[in-house]
Structures are given as structure tokens and as C-alpha cells.
Amino acid sequence: MVLRFFSSLSALLLLLLSPVFSAGAQSPVPYNQATVETLYPFPLTMDAALISFDWDATGALHYTVGDPNWGTKLEVYKLNGSVPQQIFASSSVWAGSRLTRLGAYMFFNDGGDFVRSDFNYYGYSASGSEPVFPLLEAPFEASLWGLETRNEGEFFASGSATTWRPGALFYGQMDGAGAFSARPLVQFGEVGNSPGPLCFDAQGTLYYVPGYAFAGGASIFRWTAEEVADALADPVTKSLASDNHLWNTLPAPYEGATGMACDSNGNVYVTATAWGSPSQFLLFNASDASPILVADYAGRLETLRYRDNSLAVSCASGIFSIPLLRVESGTPSQVITGKVGETAVLSVQTRGGIGERHYQWFERSQNKADIVLGDDLSFLALPIEEESGDRAFYCQVSDATGTVTSELFTLVVEKSVPAYTVYGLAVAVLLILAAGWILLQRQLLCGR
Numbered sequence: 001m002v003l004r005f006f007s008s009l010s011a012l013l014l015l016l017l018s019p020v021f022s023a024g025a026q027s028p029v030p031y032n033q034a035t036v037e038t039l040y041p042f043p044l045t046m047d048a049a050l051i052s053f054d055w056d057a058t059g060a061l062h063y064t065v066g067d068p069n070w071g072t073k074l075e076v077y078k079l080n081g082s083v084p085q086q087i088f089a090s091s092s093v094w095a096g097s098r099l100t101r102l103g104a105y106m107f108f109n110d111g112g113d114f115v116r117s118d119f120n121y122y123g124y125s126a127s128g129s130e131p132v133f134p135l136l137e138a139p140f141e142a143s144l145w146g147l148e149t150r151n152e153g154e155f156f157a158s159g160s161a162t163t164w165r166p167g168a169l170f171y172g173q174m175d176g177a178g179a180f181s182a183r184p185l186v187q188f189g190e191v192g193n194s195p196g197p198l199c200f201d202a203q204g205t206l207y208y209v210p211g212y213a214f215a216g217g218a219s220i221f222r223w224t225a226e227e228v229a230d231a232l233a234d235p236v237t238k239s240l241a242s243d244n245h246l247w248n249t250l251p252a253p254y255e256g257a258t259g260m261a262c263d264s265n266g267n268v269y270v271t272a273t274a275w276g277s278p279s280q281f282l283l284f285n286a287s288d289a290s291p292i293l294v295a296d297y298a299g300r301l302e303t304l305r306y307r308d309n310s311l312a313v314s315c316a317s318g319i320f321s322i323p324l325l326r327v328e329s330g331t332p333s334q335v336i337t338g339k340v341g342e343t344a345v346l347s348v349q350t351r352g353g354i355g356e357r358h359y360q361w362f363e364r365s366q367n368k369a370d371i372v373l374g375d376d377l378s379f380l381a382l383p384i385e386e387e388s389g390d391r392a393f394y395c396q397v398s399d400a401t402g403t404v405t406s407e408l409f410t411l412v413v414e415k416s417v418p419a420y421t422v423y424g425l426a427v428a429v430l431l432i433l434a435a436g437w438i439l440l441q442r443q444l445l446c447g448r
Contacts, residue, residue: 026317028281028295032400034322034354036295040079042318047071049316052099052303054106056126061319062087062106066095068316074110078128087124088132097258098146098303101126102155105178107135107147117163118143123178133178141184142170145195145211150204155180158195158208161187167195167210169240171232188231189240191221197260197304199268204228206240207247207268212256220268220284222247247287253277259304261311263324265402269294269311271301281313281322283354285400292400294322294354310352323352327397327404330378337412338384346409347379348395355400364392364408387413 026044030036040061042050049068055061060079067073074095076088087106094111096119101107106126109119121136121144136144144159145167155172169189173181196211196218204225210218221242223231230238247268250257254272258279261269268284270291279301282291295301295313302314311322330347338344350357361374373393374380380393391413395406 028297028301028313028315028320030295030322031293032355033357034294035352037321037323038318039312039321040319042316044068044317047073048075050302050314050318051095052097052108053312053314053319054099054101054303054305055307056101056106057104058126060126062099062101062126063314063319064095064099064108066111070094072113076106076108076124076132078126085128087128088122093120096146100147100149102147102149102174103152103176103178105174107178109144109146119145119159121147125178135179142168142187144170146197148198148200150200155185156198156200158191158198158211160195166190166192169198169208186232186235187239188228188235189223191240191242193218194256196257197270199260199262201262201266201268202264203266205262205266207260207262209250209257209260209270211258216255217252218250218254218256218272219246220248220250220270221245222287248284248289248291250282251291254280258300258302259313261304261306263306263311263401264309267401269304269306271304271313273300279315281311283400285402292355322354324401325353325357325397325399325404326351327395327406329407329409331409334407335410335412337414339414339416340384340387342384344382344384344411345379346382346393346395346411348397348406349378350397353399353401358398360396360398362394362396364394382411384411384413387415 028036047067048065051064051066053063062078065075072092072094074090074093077084078087093113096109096111099108104126105123107123109121112119116138118138120138122132123135124132142159142161144157147155147157153174155174157170158167159170161168168187171186171188175181191208193210193214194212196209198208200206206223206228207220209220222245223240231240250272253274255274257270257272259271270282272280272282278296278298280293281295281301283294284291297315299316305312309324313320327348327350330349336344359376359378361380363371363373365371391411393409397404
């Protein structure tokens with residue numbers, strides 16, 4: 001995002017003094033065994049930087065572009081294959097914070113202009129077949145920092161009810177034409193400070209972090225799905241508040257965030273920002289745990305998205321992916337064969353992940369708890385000591401984000417042929433040959 005919504009002039013001035021990018025910073029730098037992969041490299045220039053992004057239902061990428069040197073500029077593009085199609089362009093407004101898909105439509109905001117401090121919101125059909133239309137235009141009931149979704153048709157956003165007011169949470173429902181089903185939007189929480197990003201986990205738990213905390217030490221707040229439901233049903237008496245809902249805190253010197261996402265394991269990811277410091281991509285895997293540094297960037301990291309077991313993040317120079325842990329077989333087949341006296345070797349290999357990897361092997365048991373085997377290694381060596389039926393094994397691999405279980409390996413022990421059976425077969429063959437020879441001799445004698 002090129003311009004964020006701030007609820008005080010001093011915070012805005014602080015932002016304007018902050019660098020958006022560094023000419024030498026082309027991609028985020030990974031830490032703690034994370035991997036950074038390029039999804040979409042953007043040709044960063046002195047007057048064009050990538051800001052926010054999302055995918056439509058077909059998987060096509062949409063993104064916004066602004067001026068990294070604080071000029072008024074907002075452009076929206078859709079990638080058709082590898083060719084960018086321009087959807088929207090204005091040189092009279094600052095770029096806004098967020099582009100988000102909701103149903104068949106894409107929505108984005110501007111960052112105001114030299115006269116208007118509030119943010120206008122716009123929408124367009126993801127197919128690109130319809131013109132851009134205004135969703136919210138000043139004056140309106142809410143100036144929205146950025147839209148997020150929980151279920152199809154649900155519109156959640158942080159913002160401010162009036163210009164320069166503290167951050168609040170808003171909710172609306174969308175119809176099939178990309179418009180609000182009802183107005184005004186429901187304000188279901190007041191959270192203070194400058195509006196910032198939010199996300200939901202799979203259970204409907206809401207997480208939120210301010211874009212800027214005026215007293216420093218920005219905090220992450222958490223509300224259960226039940227508390228969110230109560231606030232939406234009765235926003236007057238059960239409105240969400242930050243009191244008693246502190247979940248974790250950004251490390252110093254970070255005073256706010258630009259992006260937030262939850263993965264399928266309930267981990268929370270934040271792109272933290274601070275004046276004069278590189279932006280940090282942080283993992284929070286528990287309420288009382290210290291954050292884990294995943295990557296940093298000399299400029300500012302922006303939007304975060306969780307998709308296909310990966311975290312995608314935008315910055316001025318493009319969109320990058322941090323793949324989460326995947327476990328694959330390290331053998332050509334999941335079925336391993338061997339004989340008594342041999343050693344069968346099972347192995348797994350990992351892709352992606354954050355933090356140290358740990359391995360635990362198990363043998364599947366039909367009548368009791370699975371049997372723990374082996375050491376903290378990616379392979380398991382099994383001496384085959386006796387003939388038995390097929391045996392099943394699996395490996396659980398853990399890192400800072402959780403545990404992934406491999407597919408089952410099946411060990412098939414080939415049955416050996418006893419020595420007496422071999423001897424017996426040999427004798428039988430000799431007897432048959434002898435009988436045949438005797439029969440042949442008799443036939444020859446009778447023919448004379």
C-alpha cells in the first residue's frame with residue numbers, strides 16, 4: 001500500500017517520511033529455514049511499485065500499482081496469462097491499501113487525494129467485462145482501510161466512521177451484483193489507534209492488528225466466533241473492544257502492520273512495519289509464544305494471502321511465496337519389499353516449512369496404539385528378522401507451524417523357499433527324468 005489511513009496528522013507525517021522501497025531490495029530475505037519463491041516479479045521503477053493483490057475464482061492474478069515516491073497514482077491490473085490488462089487508472093488519487101476478491105467481483109480502495117482524506121471503495125467484475133463502479137464514495141458512513149472476507153458474500157473491514165477517528169470494525173453483506181445488500185454498514189467494534197489488517201481462522205476466530213499504534217508496541221487482538229456473532233447481532237451493547245482481548249504483541253520497534261493472514265493450522269502471520277526499519281514477516285503460533293521471523297524486506301511488505309498451503313506476500317518489487325511444510329515419499333514406491341536378513345529403508349523428504357524439522361516414525365497397529373520407532377531422522381532402517389504379514393509405517397514431520405503426516409508405507413516380506421523343499425524338488429525332477437529314460441528304453445527294445 002502506498003498510503004494508509006491514519007487517525008492523526010502526526011501519524012500521517014510519520015508515514016510520509018518512511019521509505020516504501022529500497023532500490024537494492026528486490027525480494028524478501030528468508031530466515032529460519034523458510035524459502036522465498038517468486039510468484040510474480042514486478043518491474044519496479046521510480047514511479048511504479050506493486051502494492052496489493054488477490055486471485056479471482058479462476059485463479060487469475062489481479063494487483064494494484066502506486067507511486068513509491070508519494071505521487072498520486074492508482075492503477076489496477078489483471079493478468080491474462082502473462083499479459084497485464086489495465087482495469088483502472090487514475091493520476092489524481094493515492095493508491096489504497098487493499099485489493100480483495102469477494103465472489104465474482106474484485107474490490108479496491110484509493111488513498112484519498114490532496115483534498116479528501118477519506119478512502120473511496122470501488123468494484124469491478126473479475127472477468128473484466130464490466131466497467132469499474134463505485135462501492136463507497138465520500139461522504140459515506142465509513143472510510144475503510146481494507147476489505148477481508150470470511151464467507152462468500154460477507155464484507156469485513158477496518159476503517160473509521162468519520163475522518164481521523166480511531167479504528168473501528170465494519171460489516172456488510174454483498175448481493176450478486178457486487179453491491180451492498182443494505183446500508184449503512186454495521187459498525188460492530190471500536191478498536192482504537194489507526195485501522196489495520198484483520199483475518200479469520202478456520203473456526204471463525206477474528207484476529208486484528210492496528211496499522212499504527214500511537215503509544216508504540218502494537219498488539220494483536222483476538223475474538224472468538226461466538227463473540228463476533230454476538231457483536232453482529234447486537235452491535236450496540238455487544239460491540240467488540242480491545243479490552244481483555246490481547247492475544248500477542250509485535251516486537252520492538254514495530255508499531256503497526258500492513259498485512260495479516262491465518263493458515264489452516266490456526267497460525268497467524270503478520271507483516272510488521274516501523275519507521276527506519278526493514279519490514280518483517282512474522283509467524284505467531286501461540287498466544288504466549290515469541291514471534292518467529294520468516295522473512296524481512298528493506299522496504300515495506302504489504303498484503304498477505306494464504307493459498308494452497310503457502311503464504312503469498314506483496315512488496316514493491318512483486319509477489320512472493322513462502323511455501324509451508326509438505327511431506328513426500330523419499331522412495332520410488334510406497335510399497336517396500338524385502339527378505340529375511342535384509343534391511344528395508346523407508347524415507348521421506350520435505351518441501352517448504354519454517355523452523356527446525358523433526359521426524360517421528362510409527363508402525364501402524366491394529367489392536368493397540370501405534371508403535372513409536374526410530375530416531376529424529378528422515379529415514380527409518382528396518383532389519384527384517386522374520387516372515388510376517390504386510391506391515392504399515394508412517395512418519396510425522398513437525399516444524400514451527402505444525403505437524404504433517406506422510407502417506408503410509410507398506411513393507412512386504414517375501415517368503416523364502418525352505419532348503420528341504422528345494423532338495424525335494426530336485427529329487428522329484430531326477431526321478432521324472434529317470435522314469436522317462438526307462439520308458440524310452442523299453443519303447444526302443446519293443447520296436448526291434
